[in-house]
Amino acid sequence: MAEHITIGDVAPRVQYVADGVLADFTYPFPIFDEADLEIRLDGAVLLGGSTILGAGSSDGGTVTLAEPPPPGTRVTLRRRLKIARATDFQDNGILRARALNDELDYQVAAIQQVADEVAGTVRLDPADGGELVLPLRGARANRVLGFDSTGDLTVFDRGTQALGVPYPGGVPRMVEDKLAERLTARDFGATGDGVTDDGPALAAAMAAAAASGRVLEIGEGSFRTTQPLTLGGGAAGLIMHGAIIYAGPAGNTALTLGDGAAVRNAAKRYEGLRVLRATISSWDNEADIGLVMRNLDASFVEIRQVEGFTIGVRTQGVERGFEDSTLVLGRIVNNKIGLDVRTETAGAWNTSVRYYGGHFAIGSTVYPDKDRYGVRFSAAPGAYVSHNRHIFDAPGFELQAAGRPISGIPFLIEVNSRSVWGRALRMESCSPFVARHTGAAQDHIYEVAWASQTYQVEVDYTDTATRVGAVVRASHQAAAFREASREVAAVPNLRAARIRWSNSEWGFERLACLSTNVSGSPTTLADFAFPALDNYGFSNDGVVLTGGRGLGFVVDARGCREFALAVDADAPRLVVMCFDAARNLLSDTGTALVRASGQSIVWNAAARWWQGSADMADATFTRPQVVRLAANVAYAIIGVARIGADYEVRAMRLACDPLFAPPLLYAQPGLPHGGREMVAEAAWDPPSIAAGAIAQVNIAVPGARPGDFASAAFSLATSGVVFLAQVGATDVVTVTVWNRSAVAIDLGAGTVRARVVKT
Structure with a gap:
């Protein structure tokens, strides 16, 4: 900081009511760092999507939101500090004024924060004096707090309107207690009529679920919203019977589940998710996303329908991993990228996820000149790229690319992923590629159960691909093989x-x-x-x-x-x-x-x-x-x-089948086909051959033809004698014995053998 910050007597909170035009809002109190400023829109904490200027200034600064909030939105800006001391002065050390001022400024700011929170509590008026002390736990159990005739705190009986539980051992409870177990969007004013803007009601319901650690239920109907929605990681889960219809500005995620940063969102259960865009996106802006799930771990997600976005669904590791979870996929339709498996930072990961089903489809008239992909594996620049062990069971891809000069490919792999398996895939009207690899992905297995476009389904490796790391098992019309x-x-x-x-x-x-x-x-x-x-x-x-x-x-x-x-x-x-x-x-x-x-x-x-x-x-x-x-x-x-x-x-x-080893018949007696060589032999007792003289014998070799190579040999020692052979006529090899020595030679009776090799 150029000048030392001054903590003045200014409340660390300011509120505005948005007019739908302004996106800049001033905060008049100082903050030490951008992370110290909390931004709320109608009670929902805004994570990202803003630019904060003025951190470290005594006079405060400004906040610029990515989009002007809708008219009537209550914008709250307040300072939120961690109440902790991270430094210590050393014994006999040099005590510098700046260091001491920093510590005192932080303490004053923290005290102001506590005072601001206390201001919203129920407390005695200073003129009243005395104190309010709760009765002991046993005395106040199942009772209602109130005030007696003198104004002192007391407890009252809650009445006899208890709701019985029709099971042995069930404990009767008040009706309001029973109803409080179920948190629904309609409790906050959502209508689900498809016309009313239910965004503020849904945002309030989601904020309440996150704050209370409850499961939120969105009932039957079409819940139209003009603002992006976030269900924080504090909520135990979400059950949807209806659909969220997003009619807000482009460049936003319609529904975000879980917290970002380094928060671990574990053991969540999201069921029946349906997020539809009121009008299909242009497919040009990848910030147009239907559903984002952040940092899930050991969770279960059932997606029934996501439709009309540039990216339909994104699983996101943000400074922490998305892992060990199960996703049941339904209709993911008319999105340029159906499912984006992504990491945002070097410290994040996306690994060990199971996917069941999924119908990734594009309408025949939807952007016929634009590429489309079913599942993409991606990473932000500098983020972790070794996504591993993702198993897809029986997804179907109907991408309307056959016969068009565009790409319609089930898997787009832009990272160095390992062990991505797709089992029993269905490809309808896709490109003749089950996947496109642009990097160093390895150990991918794609099992194609059915493919309409061709029998030759393969992996497309682009010029940037550095590994050939995939296997395609196409079983369509070839399962038996x-x-x-x-x-x-x-x-x-x-x-x-x-x-x-x-x-x-x-x-x-x-x-x-x-x-x-x-x-x-x-x-x-x-x-x-x-x-x-x-x-x-x-x-x-x-x-x-x-x-x-x-x-x-x-x-x-x-x-x-x-x-x-x-x-x-x-x-x-x-x-x-x-x-x-x-x-x-x-x-x-x-x-x-x-x-x-x-x-x-x-x-x-x-x-x-x-x-x-x-x-x-x-x-x-x-x-x-x-x-x-x-x-x-x-x-x-x-x-x-x-x-x-x-x-x-x-x-x-x-x-x-490897269980058998059937003989192949060729080049054998009675079936001479397929053989290049033929042999025959005969008993022969050559006459005595004078010096320099010859003797001849004909051997029957079926199949021999003039012009074939022929050779001959004799079963006895032939020192001084040379055996020559030639095909003299069809099926006949003539063997000539030439005595090259200076004396007569009588070889004796033996076996002469002839061999014919065809060219």
């Missing part, structure tokens, strides 16, 4: 897996080639699982299925009924062929042998297989088809085929 975690087979690159079977035919590793029109009278598995066929096309990334062609995995289904097929292709068509234990084809007998998870299955008599009723236009690795086979199906071919139009297939994968 989530349990199919054992990989039976995979061909991650069909272009690389192709096998040149001959000059015109191609096969593929692990896969059988399929035809929609098999000639002759095929009846067994081997008749349909071709090792290679012609008319396959190729691109840089995969194989193009042209007319009459398909690809499939051949599986032993005797021990496993369900298989999950994932295909990376343009618009594939699912096909399944079924065989019995003898590997004979099973056809349609009126009973479906195959069912799928994402579409209907129909029988194609010409191709002799079951096929999907439509192309899987959106099938990807995250949206596979689960195929269930009937009990009499022992073997199956599961794959895709070209039905209506040519399309490219780039990768295929087949999986099943």
Whole structure:
């Protein structure tokens, strides 16, 4: 302070009646610090929303409110000091005049404060003399205080109008006592007719509930208010049967629950909360908030409806945490941000909160050009950002963003939060993102139970995001596949897996080639699982299925009924062929042998297989088809085929429940499909081979074609002798034995083996 403060003979309180225009009010008494000034509007303490000038001045100063109070509002300004001594003079220390003056000034100001409070008490007139002493507790219990004929204090019987309690042991009480148990807004003049300004009555009721530590009840009806309302943390809770209709100025919170600063608002219970805006906000000012809850701990909140604000609901840590509480969410509608999980200071936190339900929705005509979000995690500049362990159970999001150039995303994560879980989410007309992360959030899990817009729901990481910390579990049309975690087979690159079977035919590793029109009278598995066929096309990334062609995995289904097929292709068509234990084809007998998870299955008599009723236009690795086979199906071919139009297939994968490990059939006798290598052997007794001479033998290798790589070996020692091999004709490998030594060699009888590798 430039000059030492002077505590004059000025009452530490001043009152005004607002005219609805002025926002500046003068206080003529000195205060030491801005926190020493208490501002009340019709009895409700104003927390924030004001600028105080003149602290430390002997002549007082001015208060500027953020908005002019409504006309008729009683504005009270008074000095409120903590009655405590925080300093001490040291023995033999230097006693400075300024320090002594500071202490005396504070004492005088505190005495003035006490005198101001005493002035409002019941007391004897100075001319009356004497004293008033209450009777002992036992004498005044259940009695009424009054005055006798001489004016002295006495007690009277309260009368016999007691209200009995119809239970054993119940204590009769006066009717007024019983009625006093229930504190309601109508006790303070609130009407709930939707027309009258019930703001002053609601503010008075909330102030009374906070002062008395009671639960406030707001009954049925629409309680219109033109002023923001605050229910202080002193109140035990709030029960609402009706709704608060906020018709006040923009840039305010309609209803605030709990105290800010470092106060802990614990064990509160708020039920049936409904806060509606009379006219929807512009969505431009984030100070337009429907409901703010501050510093809740171990509390229960039931929100029935919040509608029409920029931010619908905000849970707020203010110099202390919002934690360990349960929120039941109802309709949170037509708010730009439905729920804002926020911290305001570095010493605050927002953690360990459970959320149940919640319908976050936007009307189809509400600001169609503006972004909207269901739940936001945020922090004020410099505030705590590691929000953690927030669990959302079964919320629904209907954000009207599909087909529009705007964002309509269930979760917006602007902080470095940890372990935010969303379970069984519903997404209706949202963007194809379940969340947008802009920072270093980690360990987030989003389980999407249903999504209307696409199968490919993911997390959008902006340029500012520094962690990839989320998992998306999309179960819509893919729930069965989530349990199919054992990989039976995979061909991650069909272009690389192709096998040149001959000059015109191609096969593929692990896969059988399929035809929609098999000639002759095929009846067994081997008749349909071709090792290679012609008319396959190729691109840089995969194989193009042209007319009459398909690809499939051949599986032993005797021990496993369900298989999950994932295909990376343009618009594939699912096909399944079924065989019995003898590997004979099973056809349609009126009973479906195959069912799928994402579409209907129909029988194609010409191709002799079951096929999907439509192309899987959106099938990807995250949206596979689960195929269930009937009990009499022992073997199956599961794959895709070209039905209506040519399309490219780039990768295929087949999986099943990890309880099973069904064999994949390929590259084996009788089923040579899917194998790149072929081997054969034969007994042979080579003749004696002269020096520099050769001997030859032909080995039958089914599938060998001229141009394949071939090699040979012999079962006995071959020192001095070289074995050469080549495919001399279709299905035949010619083995040549060359004696490179200078003497004749007779190898003796043994086994010659041939190996063919296709390119």
